[in-house]
Amino acid sequence: MTWSDLQNSLNTIGYSASDDLSVALHLALTLGRPLLLEGAAGVGKTQLASSLAAVKDAKLIRLQCYEGLDAAQAIYEWNYQHQLLAIRAAAEDGETGKSVETRIFSNEFLLERPLLSAITQERPPVLLIDEIDRADEEFEAYLLEILSEFQITIPELGTITATTKPIVILTSNGTRDLSDALRRRCLYSYVDYPDRDIELAILKSRYPTLDARLGAQVVGFVQKLRQEDLEKTPGIAETLDFAAALMGLGIADLTADPVVLQHTLSTLLKTQSDRAQITKEVAGRIAGRAA
Amino acid sequence: MTRVTRFAGRDPGPSARVTGFIAHLRANGLRLGVAETSLALSALCEVDASYAEQSRQALKAVCTGCKDEVERFDALFDSYWMDAGRVKQKIVPTKSNASTEETIHSSRDAQGQDMGSSGTASAPDGGQGEAESDGEGRLIATQVRNLMRKDLRDLVRSEDVAEAEKVARRLGAALRDRRSRRRIAARKGDRLHYRKTIRASLATGGEPLRLMMKHRPDRPRKIVALCDVSGSMTIYAQVFLSFLAGLMRSDTTADAYLFHTRLVRITEALRDKDTLRAIGRMSLMADGFGGGSEIGPSLARFSKTYAKRFVDGRSVVLILSDGYDTAAPHILDDALRDLKKRGCKIIWLNPLKGWRDYAPVAEGMAAALKHLDLFCAANTLDDLAALEREVMKL
Numbered sequence: 001m002t003w004s005d006l007q008n009s010l011n012t013i014g015y016s017a018s019d020d021l022s023v024a025l026h027l028a029l030t031l032g033r034p035l036l037l038e039g040a041a042g043v044g045k046t047q048l049a050s051s052l053a054a055v056k057d058a059k060l061i062r063l064q065c066y067e068g069l070d071a072a073q074a075i076y077e078w079n080y081q082h083q084l085l086a087i088r089a090a091a092e093d094g095e096t097g098k099s100v101e102t103r104i105f106s107n108e109f110l111l112e113r114p115l116l117s118a119i120t121q122e123r124p125p126v127l128l129i130d131e132i133d134r135a136d137e138e139f140e141a142y143l144l145e146i147l148s149e150f151q152i153t154i155p156e157l158g159t160i161t162a163t164t165k166p167i168v169i170l171t172s173n174g175t176r177d178l179s180d181a182l183r184r185r186c187l188y189s190y191v192d193y194p195d196r197d198i199e200l201a202i203l204k205s206r207y208p209t210l211d212a213r214l215g216a217q218v219v220g221f222v223q224k225l226r227q228e229d230l231e232k233t234p235g236i237a238e239t240l241d242f243a244a245a246l247m248g249l250g251i252a253d254l255t256a257d258p259v260v261l262q263h264t265l266s267t268l269l270k271t272q273s274d275r276a277q278i279t280k281e282v283a284g285r286i287a288g289r290a291a
Numbered sequence: 292m293t294r295v296t297r298f299a300g301r302d303p304g305p306s307a308r309v310t311g312f313i314a315h316l317r318a319n320g321l322r323l324g325v326a327e328t329s330l331a332l333s334a335l336c337e338v339d340a341s342y343a344e345q346s347r348q349a350l351k352a353v354c355t356g357c358k359d360e361v362e363r364f365d366a367l368f369d370s371y372w373m374d375a376g377r378v379k380q381k382i383v384p385t386k387s388n389a390s391t392e393e394t395i396h397s398s399r400d401a402q403g404q405d406m407g408s409s410g411t412a413s414a415p416d417g418g419q420g421e422a423e424s425d426g427e428g429r430l431i432a433t434q435v436r437n438l439m440r441k442d443l444r445d446l447v448r449s450e451d452v453a454e455a456e457k458v459a460r461r462l463g464a465a466l467r468d469r470r471s472r473r474r475i476a477a478r479k480g481d482r483l484h485y486r487k488t489i490r491a492s493l494a495t496g497g498e499p500l501r502l503m504m505k506h507r508p509d510r511p512r513k514i515v516a517l518c519d520v521s522g523s524m525t526i527y528a529q530v531f532l533s534f535l536a537g538l539m540r541s542d543t544t545a546d547a548y549l550f551h552t553r554l555v556r557i558t559e560a561l562r563d564k565d566t567l568r569a570i571g572r573m574s575l576m577a578d579g580f581g582g583g584s585e586i587g588p589s590l591a592r593f594s595k596t597y598a599k600r601f602v603d604g605r606s607v608v609l610i611l612s613d614g615y616d617t618a619a620p621h622i623l624d625d626a627l628r629d630l631k632k633r634g635c636k637i638i639w640l641n642p643l644k645g646w647r648d649y650a651p652v653a654e655g656m657a658a659a660l661k662h663l664d665l666f667c668a669a670n671t672l673d674d675l676a677a678l679e680r681e682v683m684k685l
Contacts, residue, residue, distance in 0.1 A: 002338075002339075003338060003345075019344075019348060020348050020351065020352075023338060023345065023348035023349055023352060024348070024351075024352035026337065026338070027334050027337055027338075027349055027352050027353070028352075030337045031330065031333055031334060031337065033330070035352075036356075038357070038358060080494030080495070081494060084494060084495065084496055087496070088496075173600075174358070174600055175600060176544075177357070177544075177558075178357075180322055180356070183356030183357065184322070184323075184324060184326075184327070184356065186356075187352045187353060188352060188355050188356050188357070188361075189352055190355075190358050190361045229595060231595075231599075
């Protein structure tokens with residue numbers, strides 16, 4: 001499978017990837033390296049992982065990072081309640097302490113969290129570590145160890161080595177700079193807002209019934225809007241919402257009615273000051289230029 | 292159009308060229324280790340390497356690690372593989388066995404020095420404004436226009452940076468140590484966290500087996516420094532730029548920018564371990580040094596772009612400028628208001644404030660005053676060091 005095959009098969013399930021991104025993804029798959037994706041919110045970083053899982057017919061395991069994420073949430077945890085019940089029950093049955101102890105620290109009482117479950121699958125899953133920049137630096141260091149060794153040590157059970165190597169995709173919005181060590185371990189691709197053709201292709205694959213002329217207008221409008229000085233630049237999801245809103249309202253031409261256009265802008269502009277900045281007149285002008 | 296570089300006939304083969312390319316990237320400040328070379332080679336095996344575009348994409352995925360590097364990569368790729376910058380000159384090894392020995396040797400050199408950082412031999416040239424060419428296919432990119440630019444290495448000496456590093460570290464510490472009154476749960480704390488301990492004891496049948504702790508959290512403050520390098524600030528540039536360089540070295544979370552008529556992020560450049568090269572890279576980016584100043588528009592651009600990613604309630608924005616703005620004062624006013632909305636503290640260090648009878652009468656400065664948390668004088672490193680006490684009060 002070459003990178004263009006990968007690009008095509010992603011295309012068939014509705015993910016249009018640029019050449020840069022396809023090559024990086026292809027390399028990540030063949031070389032068995034994690035792929036780090038950076039870019040603004042809403043450019044399809046997370047979507048890539050789920051599309052890849054669909055292409056590979058693999059399970060998608062997702063770890064959403066947040067500030068204060070710890071090992072218990074990311075790797076494994078003992079099921080305390082369950083263990084306690086087992087101890088009580090064992091006491092009534094007259095089981096000895098030693099055998100209870102070995103029993104309650106077994107796989108049965110282990111709660112698998114995303115990282116552990118990713119390395120114990122039968123078939124290689126896609127492991128998505130989302131918004132890694134939100135996690136603490138300590139967690140990043142721990143993650144590094146797992147990503148390089150693919151084994152996890154549980155004191156009570158011993159070391160669990162990966163049965164299969166997951167396909168790892170990390171995403172980052174760039175809220176903080178990641179450590180060099182992590183960057184070095186990963187392949188890297190910067191995902192930018194899609195260009196006109198790609199965005200049009202995405203729109204077509206999602207809404208096949210969308211009128212071609214309106215589609216071109218929508219994409220042109222959003223592309224122009226991104227060049228405006230906004231607080232929150234609309235991503236692809238917003239474009240799709242916008243198109244859906246227009247279809248739902250039965251609008252065939254963006255330039256036809258500026259009032260309705262202004263109403264539908266709530267799908268694209270998500271802050272008060274952006275709304276105030278793109279007035280009816282401005283929106284009309286942009287739509288006129290985009291058409 | 293560019294054409295593919297012609298390597299010498301005695302060149303030992305693709306792997307040596309890739310090694311040379313990695314060394315070339317290292318010489319230009321990309322942080323690459325030994326493992327990347329083999330990774331790059333295996334990456335090239337996976338694509339159709341006879342197409343330049345595919346090789347470029349493959350090597351880009353392997354060798355870059357942040358947006359900054361992605362943007363620089365294409366130029367570096369062209370300069371090595373596509374013969375940019377040396378169109379006529381034929382690549383002939385100078386010594387009889389230079390081709391094999393030198394290429395491999397150069398990469399080893401770089402390995403030994405912690406990712407090729409301190410070697411001056413491959414660092415940018417000493418301001419003569421000519422691309423360094425040593426006849427082995429390793430090129431130093433984007434140095435050619437150096438003559439037209441102000442070379443900041445004449446201004447900033449590494450001793451100053453070392454001195455500034457100390458000051459910056461103290462200042463950073465003064466800003467950083469914001470202890471909270473409340474304690475929060477922590478693995479290693481100084482007090483027992485009763486509520487959590489009791490809750491955890493439920494899982495162990497009412498026996499408090501696991502003792503939960505709490506501590507006073509550190510509230511780290513991120514320093515974001517913006518330095519004015521317009522014409523009127525030239526004489527203070529030495530102090531401020533050394534300070535920035537020192538700050539970036541002592542504090543891994545700090546962020547630095549230069550502005551004159553444009554705004555440039557120099558954080559990545561200043562992180563370079565080689566002080567001289569860091570300053571060299573900074574001077575390349577500060578194209579327009581000593582020109583006009585547009586403080587308002589630069590800050591507005593900052594608050595609209597970078598600030599969204601890097602400035603939050605725990606940031607301290609340090610503006611080093613004399614406040615002489617050629618743009619309308621209301622732009623500066625709006626920009627600072629926007630910035631302030633992100634919850635940060637704003638400190639303005641004005642070298643002129645040290646003068647006797649100085650009053651902030653420049654329109655821009657006057658407009659800015661009401662948004663500032665601290666407005667101080669700073670001409671020398673000593674002044675900056677003295678700030679420590681002022682900053683503590685913030």
